[in-house]
Amino acid sequence: MTTARNRSAAPPRGTALVGARLVLPGGVVENGRLTVEGTTIAGLGGDRQPGDVDLTGFTVVPGFVDLHVHGGGGASYASGVAEEALRAARTHLEHGTTTTMASTVTGEIDEVCRQAAVLSELVEDGVLAGIHFEGPFISHNRCGAHRPDLLRDPDPTLVRKLVDAARGHARMVTLAPELPGGLESVRMLADLGVIAAVGHTDSDYVKTLEAIEAGATVATHLFNAMPGIQHRAPGPIVALLEDERVTVELINDGVHLHPSVLDLAYGTAGAERVALITDAMGAAGMGDGLYPLGPLQVRVENGVARLVEGGSIAGSTLTLDVSFQRSVTVNGLTLNQAVQSLSTVPARLLGLSDSIGSLEAGKNADLVVLDSDTYDLVAVMRRGEWIVGADRFTKAHAA
Known part of the structure; x- marks a missing residue:
């Protein structure tokens, strides 16, 4: 297991995660872009921007x-x-x-x-x-x-x-x-x-x-x-x-x-x-x-x-x-x-499909980041806060 243990960290408002494989309800999107605003997923897609967090080589699934x-x-x-x-x-x-x-x-x-x-x-x-x-x-x-x-x-x-x-x-x-x-x-x-x-x-x-x-x-x-x-x-x-x-x-x-x-x-x-x-x-x-x-x-x-x-x-x-x-x-x-x-x-x-269970705009920013080759867990985000693994991206993979 490659999980890093660290204190919870909230991404800056409007932070986008880019380059990852995103597993969406409609299918798998390669080199995707997902924006987190506060505690929710604000949007999916769009062009890469300065300051985006690069998740190339990783797969993102819902919590x-x-x-x-x-x-x-x-x-x-x-x-x-x-x-x-x-x-x-x-x-x-x-x-x-x-x-x-x-x-x-x-x-x-x-x-x-x-x-x-x-x-x-x-x-x-x-x-x-x-x-x-x-x-x-x-x-x-x-x-x-x-x-x-x-x-x-x-x-x-x-x-x-x-x-x-x-x-x-x-x-x-x-x-x-x-x-x-x-x-x-x-x-x-x-x-x-x-x-x-x-x-x-x-x-x-x-x-x-x-x-x-x-x-x-x-x-x-x-x-x-x-x-x-x-x-x-x-x-x-x-x-x-x-x-x-x-x-x-x-x-x-x-x-x-x-x-x-x-x-x-x-x-x-x-x-x-x-x-x-x-x-x-x-x-x-x-x-x-x-x-x-x-x-x-x-x-x-x-x-x-x-x-x-x-x-x-x-x-x-x-x-x-x-x-x-x-x-x-x-x-x-x-x-x-x-x-x-x-x-x-x-x-x-559980009757919670309006807020969790899939990567969709408006739902909670509950995310799991996995290695795309081994599917080992790399990082976890809950309601917009990194629970583990934040250092992997905020320092080493910032675009």
Whole structure:
């Protein structure tokens, strides 16, 4: 990784970035020009001017949007400590995630409500885009890295309690629709404008279709923590892949999914229905060692996170810049397809397409600069401020 660490730096008003490959909604533009004014993208195109910042040899894509992330930098969103949440968000921001939705893990209902209150303040401060409750309303048989004794049926009253604790900032709830109260809770969430996601489920094909009809619109880390595809029992995976109303989350870290399985999902759903996520826990951006994940302990070895007790995969240590790089170099996605899955699709799902998710005039100046040959991350800008990598351009590449 070639990322330089430096303090945030705002470009001068009206600064233009020139010479880069720009990945725009209409296609890839070589030797492009993008103007940043304050916190927004002021325009695209135009002639090179004195003082423009030269990005020749680099590729610029919109900032990444992560729908599902539990922590990073040695910190967890489930800690209920604002300073930890800030550290986690900053870690992923330095790897290109300019919009983050914080994910909790299974815990006592009152404790998760307390965590939601802390995270809600960070949403109101503009640090986070919302809260995703993953658990406790999930299947014992597919609980993964969630503590079994704390799981609960998705009683609509309990689900509503969590949503209310987020003070209007709950964006998504993952649940197993086959459990008592599951379909009722899906309908309630849809009525409240909160995304109902099917995940950590033992549901069959028919029950999953019922959940989609009730209003479920997301598959939580598809393929993981759910029954596999059987030729006489297609299960939830086929139901979620085949319905155009459903956005499917995928973890492209080389651990959770074989590359051919990702290819299968893209071939069925298309990039316009795939959201690449990290599902990262506190070890993201850190080294091997022991880390907490809610009330459980996780051991990370060679970058792979597993529960100390039982050995189940426990989230990932992935960052979205690595996901982008793998998507293009391993899976062979086009740059536009990768941008769709890492920026455009999740922005649309969150209802934020008017301000993020693509490089267009009037949207936030949330940018990721990549090496055009290796796709290593070089710099990140959020709302017009360089987060990392500013020295690469303000000094070495000024035209």
